[in-house]
Amino acid sequence: MRRGMKAAVLRDTLNMEVMEWTERTIGKEEVMLRVACCGICGTDQHIYHGHPGSAEVEPPIVLGHELAGVIEAVGENVAMLQPGDRVSVDPNIYCGSCEYCRSGRAQLCERLQAVGVTRDGGMAELCVVPAANCYKLPDHVSLMEGAMVEPLGCVLHGFKKLELRATQHVLIVGGGFIGQLFLQLVKAAGVSRITVSEPNSHKRNPLLALGAHAVVTPFDAEDAKGMINSADVVIECVGRPESVELAVAAARKGGQVLLFGVASPDARAAFSPYEVFSKELRIMGSFINPYTHEEAIALIAQGIVRIEPLISHCFRLNDLPEVMASYPQLNVTKAVIMQE
Incomplete structure (x- = not known):
């Protein structure tokens, strides 16, 4: 059965x-979800401006890959879910048969599909998703927290690439929503010192409250100088050439550099290959969130990662055209769409 609904439709670029x-129509292995909350991701802004998401996007389409809601209907072959279940959605749909899927690297799937990227997503009243991509939420985890499981799962995938020890100094470049999620995971890992590089002074106290030992700005000459060759682990969460260059320069000999921020496809960073060679750096990328959803829910449920203090803006569905057009000027840390 096909149902009409209200949706924020990306008809074309901008x-x-x-x-x-x-x-x-609901397939045999799918469910229909009444969306309760959907996050606005930096990737949604990339898509809005005509760049690819985790896969190529073909408008018209409903964006929104960070979503949670309540199941309204289930396909005839769905046995583990029922109407009324509160669920968080992992948006990524892997083919299961390409060389990457068959070798345990599903995030690199050659035929990757994703809710809110290649098929309609959560910026709507209703959303049809594969039942296999739905994860039930504990009663004490809110639907807003459930929508934020997806970005936390992505962070968790990157976090797992790092080798952390109690003696290390970790530098997080970028104190926005993603940097704040990384900060909480790094704090829980028990490293010696955590510094966050963040130019927005309004984020200083929240970052310190979340566990940072120091917050510095890359625009201050002394702070910038102090970051050079200072950190055992650098986590880059911005995705700009200058922040990537800072991440490489800030890593000590034998350091690890995780490039997590999503850069524009045409962005280029300049750093010395000799520096990478002579410091014997490990530079890593991290893409999406393969099978981290369940663990991310557990981190929220146990209070290891707090979500609600990180949400700076709540919008309604009707606000979205104006919000997406003016997003860079809104000074957003993290925004969500709450349904009526």
């Missing part, structure tokens, strides 16, 4: 409209 939209 063109989003709230309109009546027809949701896809």
Whole structure:
């Protein structure tokens, strides 16, 4: 059965409209979700401006890959879920048969599909998703927290690449939402010192409250000088050439550099290959969130990662065209769409 609903539809680059939209028919292995909360991700902004997401995007489409809600209907072959279940959605759909999927690297799937990227997502009243991508939420985890499981799962995938020890100094470049998630995981790992490089002075006290030992700014000459060759582990969460260059320069000999921030496809960073060679650096990338959803829910449920203090803006579905057009000027740490 196809159902009409209200959705924020990306009709073309820089063109989003709230309109009546027809949701896809529920397949035998799918469920229909009434969306309660959907996050606005930096990737949604990339797509809005005409860049690819985790896969190529073909408008018209409903964006929104960070979502949670309540199941309204289930396909005939769905046995583990039922109407009324509160669930968080892992948006990534892997083919299961390409060389990457078959070698345990599903995040590199050659035929990757994703809710809110290649098929309609959570910026709507309803969303049809594979039942296998739904994870039930504990009663004490809110649906807003459930929507934030996806970005935490992505952070967790990157975090697991790092080798952390109690003696280390960790530098996080960028104190926004992603940097704040990394900060909480690094704090829980028990490292010796955590520094966050963040130019926005309004984020200083929240970062210190989350566990940073120091907050510095890359625009201060003394702070910038002090970061050079200072950290055993550097986590880059911005995705700009200058922040990537800082990450490499800040790593000590034998250091680890995780490039997590999503850069524009045409961005280029300049650093010395000799520096990478002579410091014997490990430089790593991290892409999406393969099978980290369940663990991310547990981290929230146990209070190891706090979500609610990180949310700076809440919008309604009708706000989205204006919000997406003016997003860079809104000074957002993290924004979510809460349904009526």
